[in-house]
Amino acid sequence: MKNEFNRNELLRRVTESRISKGNERVRAITQRIVTDLFKTIEDFEVKPDEFWAAVQWLSRLGASGQAGLITAGLGFDRLLDILEDEADQRAGIASGTPRAIEGPLYIPGAPLSRYETRLDNGQMKGELFVMEGVVRDTNGNPLPDAMIDVWHANENGRYSHFDPSQEEFNLRRRITADAEGRYRFRSILPPGYAIPPNSPTSELFDLLGRHGNRPAHIHFLVSSAGRRALTTQINIPGDTFIDDDFAFATRDGLVVSLEKVDSAAGYESLDVSGPFTRIRFDFKLQPASSADEAKHIGRYERAAA
Ligand code: MBD
Ligand code: FE
Numbered sequence: 494m495k496n497e498f499n500r501n502e503l504l505r506r507v508t509e510s511r512i513s514k515g516n517e518r519v520r521a522i523t524q525r526i527v528t529d530l531f532k533t534i535e536d537f538e539v540k541p542d543e544f545w546a547a548v549q550w551l552s553r554l555g556a557s558g559q560a561g562l563i564t565a566g567l568g569f570d571r572l573l574d575i576l577e578d579e580a581d582q583r584a585g586i587a588s589g590t591p592r593a594i595e596g597p598l599y600i601p602g603a604p605l606s607r608y609e610t611r612l613d614n615g616q617m618k619g620e621l622f623v624m625e626g627v628v629r630d631t632n633g634n635p636l637p638d639a640m641i642d643v644w645h646a647n648e649n650g651r652y653s654h655f656d657p658s659q660e661e662f663n664l665r666r667r668i669t670a671d672a673e674g675r676y677r678f679r680s681i682l683p684p685g686y687a688i689p690p691n692s693p694t695s696e697l698f699d700l701l702g703r704h705g706n707r708p709a710h711i712h713f714l715v716s717s718a719g720r721r722a723l724t725t726q727i728n729i730p731g732d733t734f735i736d737d738d739f740a741f742a743t744r745d746g747l748v749v750s751l752e753k754v755d756s757a758a759g760y761e762s763l764d765v766s767g768p769f770t771r772i773r774f775d776f777k778l779q780p781a782s783s784a785d786e787a788k789h790i791g792r793y794e795r796a797a798a
Pocket of ligand 1: 595596597598686707740742
């Protein structure tokens, strides 16, 4: 009878069998997840057709490249930020600009400029704005040559690279701050984002009775030698979804104000002529406790390092 066993013995065999050391952490976390899933299947009396529909959904999700939408929409991305915030607080590390989730749509290697640049290609509809400020440490000292990576959606709420209708790196740039830590750029205010309809992601959100909208936002990755690389976003005020982000990423300290500026004097090098909208925002970077923490890289590169 040694190959006839009940569910508890099956779970024991699945989680305890080994032919080599493996990795203890991976083993322990897998054991927890499998144990919890066995229990979920039992408690909800999940039937084979439901189980295989879910597995097939997971396969389609992977093939669609949308796993990062699901993690954001189910709160995992914000959870990681909350846990890091709590760890900083316990360690007494001065807080800088609040962190906000990277999201799944960052692409490294955007075109690089010094001090100032233009993100849009002149064809995007919407309101011209200039965003400017200084990158500082947590004591307020400017950080010369700090690196800013900025990316946002186009007028349809889509991101270049993932949207074949846009040229490569449209609305994506890197800027090195000047000797006083200053940066500025012009672009067009983006609208919000909505998860793709008729996709594995929208299937789940429909079944959950949830919307898949993000309020209008702009992403940043900001870094400087000896400072902890910051991943954050700003939120553009006035969006219907500002306090109801499907990714739970809005933070009070990141909702900027839009200033109306009457004269373009001083903005000639950005080709601004008439009145325009301005966002002023200084980034504050925490001290880094290792060279790795200071690296200007996206989350997938960081995980692979
Ligand atoms: C986005 O633009 C985004 O920032 C996140 C977190 C998820 C989906 C789309
Ligand atoms: Fe985004």
